[in-house]
Amino acid sequence: xxxxxxxxxxxxxxxxxxxxxxxxxxxxxxxxxxxxxxxxxxxxxxxxxxxxxxxxxxxxxxxxxxxxxxxxxxxxxxxxxxxxxxxxxxxxxxxxxxxxxxxxxxxxxxxxxxxxxxxxxxxxxxxxxxxxxxxxxxxxxxxxxxxxxxxxxxxxxxxxxxxxxxxxxxxxxxxxxxxxxxxxxxxxxxxxxxxxxxxxxxxxxxxxxxxxxxxxxxxxxxxxxxxxxxxxxxxxxxxxxxxxxxxxxxxxxxxxxxxxxxxxxxxxxxxxxxxxxxxxxxxxxxxxxxxxxxxxxxxxxxxxxxxxxxxxxxxxxxxxxxxxxxxxxxxxxxxxxxxxxxxxxxxxxxxxxxxxxxxxxxxxxxxxxxxxxxxxxx
Numbered sequence: 001x002x003x004x005x006x007x008x009x010x011x012x013x014x015x016x017x018x019x020x021x022x023x024x025x026x027x028x029x030x031x032x033x034x035x036x037x038x039x040x041x042x043x044x045x046x047x048x049x050x051x052x053x054x055x056x057x058x059x060x061x062x063x064x065x066x067x068x069x070x071x072x073x074x075x076x077x078x079x080x081x082x083x084x085x086x087x088x089x090x091x092x093x094x095x096x097x098x099x100x101x102x103x104x105x106x107x108x109x110x111x112x113x114x115x116x117x118x119x120x121x122x123x124x125x126x127x128x129x130x131x132x133x134x135x136x137x138x139x140x141x142x143x144x145x146x147x148x149x150x151x152x153x154x155x156x157x158x159x160x161x162x163x164x165x166x167x168x169x170x171x172x173x174x175x176x177x178x179x180x181x182x183x184x185x186x187x188x189x190x191x192x193x194x195x196x197x198x199x200x201x202x203x204x205x206x207x208x209x210x211x212x213x214x215x216x217x218x219x220x221x222x223x224x225x226x227x228x229x230x231x232x233x234x235x236x237x238x239x240x241x242x243x244x245x246x247x248x249x250x251x252x253x254x255x256x257x258x259x260x261x262x263x264x265x266x267x268x269x270x271x272x273x274x275x276x277x278x279x280x281x282x283x284x285x286x287x288x289x290x291x292x293x294x295x296x297x298x299x300x301x302x303x304x305x306x307x308x309x310x311x312x313x314x315x316x317x318x319x320x321x322x323x324x325x326x327x328x329x330x331x332x333x334x335x336x337x338x339x340x341x342x343x344x345x346x347x348x349x350x351x352x353x354x355x356x357x358x359x360x361x362x363x364x365x366x367x368x369x370x371x372x373x374x375x376x377x378x
Contacts, residue, residue, distance in 0.1 A: 029056070032354060034367065039110035057098070062124075068115070069115060072089050091104060116142040158254075160261075162179050163176065175237055177234065188226070192249050199246075207232040221234060247262070267360040288355065288368065289326040289356075291326050340354055
């Protein structure tokens with residue numbers, strides 16, 4: 001007998017999977033690179049790629065298409081013939097080297113015509129007499145603006161709102177705190193938190209607000225007259241995996257002008273295992289995670305874990321216009337590489353690969369290895 005409840009979940013899962021366009025079959029190819037996030041006119045950068053080609057053999061081609069205004073010259077081609085024309089860089093192997101990992105390097109220079117854009121990347125090879133194309137995740141390079149006009153200080157920098165996130169002992173839930181300073185006593189004050197509608201929260205401290213209520217995906221605190229104090233502190237309990245999905249806005253009146261300021265979300269690395277992370281910090285706060293997948297769609301952590309039957313910790317971050325889902329926290333690159341191998345063997349994530357962080361900031365794997373004095377492991 002078919003359970004219609006389960007059938008509904010099945011259709012939902014299939015629709016979700018197809019709408020994101022994820023493909024679990026990437027022929028075992030894995031790409032890691034250190035393309036820059038931004039370039040200024042006249043600036044050059046040496047970018048490198050490491051491609052795990054699994055058991056690929058015979059003819060192969062790695063092609064990159066760069067935005068207008070980028071010129072390229074080869075540094076390391078790993079036995080390939082190289083060409084660059086009309087924005088397309090091509091590495092071609094008549095017989096790909098008999099090794100598991102390819103290392104490639106290019107010098108990339110931004111000309112005066114560069115205005116930013118996407119770098120698209122494909123790896124093509126022959127399998128069972130037919131051509132196979134694997135598209136890697138596109139990478140965005142923006143144009144650096146060296147001189148920027150400072151916008152009017154509408155946000156009034158003296159108004160401050162920050163978050164503190166503390167994981168509880170059970171590791172499944174934590175306390176989110178919002179600390180507000182720089183408001184004008186006696187004025188209207190409002191804090192709006194944008195929370196996933198299916199997230200479970202428990203209000204704790206409300207800062208003596210006149211109104212506190214939740215409307216589906218919003219948690220609202222209102223003071224008709226801000227208190228005579230220098231600081232307001234609000235707290236509520238929330239599930240660990242939803243903490244990094246929350247952001248907010250504070251609105252008030254100061255010196256007769258309306259002021260509004262964003263309360264950014266916490267960094268994803270703080271929510272999954274902040275206690276373990278702080279205890280396992282390596283030299284210069286270098287850590288490695290494994291990226292499971294990336295999508296432009298607004299997918300939740302819960303849905304990703306269910307679709308791929310993955311019971312482990314998963315974090316989500318917004319990076320370069322992509323929602324990126326990662327797992328693990330490893331001071332040593334070798335441990336992250338082992339985790340990536342394990343994930344590829346037991347789950348159908350579309351090409352998991354190692355990512356690196358310095359503190360809360362995402363950096364390239366190569367930079368992290370250099371800072372922490374570790375070596376690349378193919």
